[in-house]
Amino acid sequence: MNGAPHIDLVNVDTAALPAPSSTHQAPCEACELQTQCLPASLNATSDSQRQHLLRSLVRQLQAHPLSQQYLFRQSTPFNTLYIVRSGAVKTILLDSSGCEQITGFYYPGDLFGLDGINTHHYATTSVALGQASVCAVDFSRLERISTFVPALQHHIFRMMAREIERNQRMMAVLNHKSADQRVAFLLLRYALHLRRLNQPIQQFSIPMSRRDIASHLGLAVETVSRILSRLQRLALFRIEGRQVYALDLARLQAHFEAVEPRLPSPHSPQ
Amino acid sequence: MNGAPHIDLVNVDTAALPAPSSTHQAPCEACELQTQCLPASLNATSDSQRQHLLRSLVRQLQAHPLSQQYLFRQSTPFNTLYIVRSGAVKTILLDSSGCEQITGFYYPGDLFGLDGINTHHYATTSVALGQASVCAVDFSRLERISTFVPALQHHIFRMMAREIERNQRMMAVLNHKSADQRVAFLLLRYALHLRRLNQPIQQFSIPMSRRDIASHLGLAVETVSRILSRLQRLALFRIEGRQVYALDLARLQAHFEAVEPRLPSPHSPQ
DNA sequence: CGGGCCGTTGACGCAACTCAATCTGCGTGG
DNA sequence: CCACGCAGATTGAGTTGCGTCAACGGCCCG
Structure with a gap:
């Protein structure tokens, strides 16, 4: 149960496919x-x-x-x-x-x-x-x-x-992961996929609705929405509808691995 | 999203393997x-x-x-x-x-x-x-x-x-299933597997610990234990440690599909 | 304009987790 | 032999994460 190197849950595919060679320009066209x-x-x-x-x-x-x-x-x-x-x-x-x-x-x-x-x-x-x-x-x-x-x-x-x-x-x-971590997981997976396709990850839009996310992650739609708001408040990214801006990969990853030390207060300190 | 026949979540394998022909006697030896x-x-x-x-x-x-x-x-x-x-x-x-x-x-x-x-x-x-x-x-x-x-x-x-x-x-x-249903699911799967191997399902013993069950189903050990007790109280089976007796496949299946109408009281009416 | 669907936010309740105590069986060593 | 520790299992009491219900705003479309 020990000794075996742990595994990165997010990066499934990296090893599986030939690295996207720089010769492939067409960003969206990953008919590659x-x-x-x-x-x-x-x-x-x-x-x-x-x-x-x-x-x-x-x-x-x-x-x-x-x-x-x-x-x-x-x-x-x-x-x-x-x-x-x-x-x-x-x-x-x-x-x-x-x-x-x-x-x-x-x-x-x-x-x-x-x-x-x-x-x-x-x-x-x-x-x-x-x-x-x-x-x-x-x-x-x-x-x-x-x-x-x-x-x-x-x-x-x-x-x-x-x-x-x-x-x-x-x-x-x-x-084994909390709702927060699941949402972070999904976003990470998508962002990393975009990166592998040499597409910009500073500004992108996710293809699925909140309802889809919820069904995939086993959560209620409202929970997904709340969590996206919360993660946004933590400045892991900005999100408007399906548009995502300024996503901080490293911190998001950290948030996925384990919830951060804990913020002073979720949403009340005004 | 509709029109497609639904699928029985429990019976995964039945179609996949040749039916256990009656010529295979050795019950436990399913080196078959x-x-x-x-x-x-x-x-x-x-x-x-x-x-x-x-x-x-x-x-x-x-x-x-x-x-x-x-x-x-x-x-x-x-x-x-x-x-x-x-x-x-x-x-x-x-x-x-x-x-x-x-x-x-x-x-x-x-x-x-x-x-x-x-x-x-x-x-x-x-x-x-x-x-x-x-x-x-x-x-x-x-x-x-x-x-x-x-x-x-x-x-x-x-x-x-x-x-x-x-x-x-x-x-x-x-x-999408409750803790009860997950436990029922695991038991069902095992019992059906035994049946496919032509082994008795009226009295058998499960090979895994509560801890294993919990980890597989994403539950706490205590929850698994409580649920086993509860299902036993509902007379879906009797269980002592890893020994299972008198398992009622049909009712267990029903319990898996959707929790029954609701019993008078879970555990208090003494 | 009205009625969808989508997304957000709040209030509340419950299912399941956590913590903790107890009981068992089992192996180990005095 | 009993004492002891330990791991598995059960059960209770208290807490909480997340689902449910409900209300609301934005948007599109008929």
């Missing part, structure tokens, strides 16, 4: 992944072959905004994986008593839909958060190709294991 | 899996080949009791997966602030260690709960073989997806 994630595994083959394989694998889709478009629905037949190109996507698990759990937010470069592989039916419903684009990967074709491209097969294994790790950490956060 | 799970994927090959492959893949291990033996430790190099043969195993995630989260209990037939695939280091520590035996599967060999046995590759994908589903459901339970 689609041109990095899978293809990186195809190094062995020739460039032309690789292009061909990619073409045969990947379709590009636009998920349109406001309409809150579904990419797939729980319990419908599974046959394709998705990679976020821009925007964000949430996946929702609806349980037998009717309440819904957001099992994950997926940002540019993230792969989702893996939960359908086991039963050949999606285990969740996925919905685009506002405007988003994804690319679709035909799974049976991917599976077939991966049998003769071991590096690709290995890559799929890794992506799946990454999802498992992510969920494990999430469980740890839900079980 | 090791002779079912992987091999089922090797149908295409001849029997002798299959035997050979299996031999080359699988080593059998005993994990001894009280000593609380570690099978692997977080952050140490990953190279083998494990399947529980008898007893039970827990996996623990230690986070940077030092608190530990039990990310899963694994029972006979279950595969664990998958979380190491991504980074090539185990993401968790695994510990045998009391006496247990497992078999070890060399992952790189498994990976190699699976490239020319597509059914095996597919099987691995499915096992990983199953783990993802399992964790998703766990998250849903942690987020």
Whole structure:
């Protein structure tokens, strides 16, 4: 129970993906992944072959905004994986008593839909958060190709294991962290993801509503709102609606790890 | 958000594995899996080949009791997966602030260690709960073989997806269920697992301590204890230490879905 | 203008945590 | 043999974090 190096709950993915090379300019267009994630595994083959394989694998889709478009629905037949190109996507698990759990937010470069592989039916419903684009990967074709491209097969294994790790950490956060820390966690994850995409983190906007945050973190909407206000009061960032300014990564991280010594008084000292 | 059939949070695995055929007598010895799970994927090959492959893949291990033996430790190099043969195993995630989260209990037939695939280091520590035996599967060999046995590759994908589903459901339970329901959930899962192994569920003993249960469910030990007492008072089962008697599956399930109408009084009417 | 949905804030109550005491079984050593 | 310590489990009493309920403002859209 000791001796083992501890683990940073927030930084799940850093090691998992090739570092964003500076050659990728398009900030929001992190279709990088689609041109990095899978293809990186195809190094062995020739460039032309690789292009061909990619073409045969990947379709590009636009998920349109406001309409809150579904990419797939729980319990419908599974046959394709998705990679976020821009925007964000949430996946929702609806349980037998009717309440819904957001099992994950997926940002540019993230792969989702893996939960359908086991039963050949999606285990969740996925919905685009506002405007988003994804690319679709035909799974049976991917599976077939991966049998003769071991590096690709290995890559799929890794992506799946990454999802498992992510969920494990999430469980740890839900079980052992306070509401404050959970919110800090979510913001940190998003900010760090943006940074990995070489996007500005001094001013950005989060793609999900308070309700989404609440459902994902297992909190009440009001609690999320209160906490955002409080964290703002602590000057960890400024937030107006979904716009976030001047986020202090280091202090936010500290706040996530353990609530700070304690402030004189939460909100009364006037 | 609607229209999609809801999902039974408890019965994760039923569909995932071949039904326990009545030909498997050895109740506790569910090394069935090791002779079912992987091999089922090797149908295409001849029997002798299959035997050979299996031999080359699988080593059998005993994990001894009280000593609380570690099978692997977080952050140490990953190279083998494990399947529980008898007893039970827990996996623990230690986070940077030092608190530990039990990310899963694994029972006979279950595969664990998958979380190491991504980074090539185990993401968790695994510990045998009391006496247990497992078999070890060399992952790189498994990976190699699976490239020319597509059914095996597919099987691995499915096992990983199953783990993802399992964790998703766990998250849903942690987020949206009361302490009572969480405890009911854990008991249900275990009882149903036993039933799938054709083992008696009228009288059995759970392999984990109250502390373990608490850590896994995100509760305080005292809460777990109180709830077990309460559920017992509701006659959902009898429990003495780790021995469970006369468990009423149906009512427990009902209790998990939604707390019953409400009993006259929790514990006072003497 | 009215009725949504989203977000914020306050007042209040409860479920679950914390602290603490007790009881057990178990191993260890006098 | 009993005394002792220790870890697991149970139970009670007191505290609190967060959910619930309710009211309110901003915004969009019909």
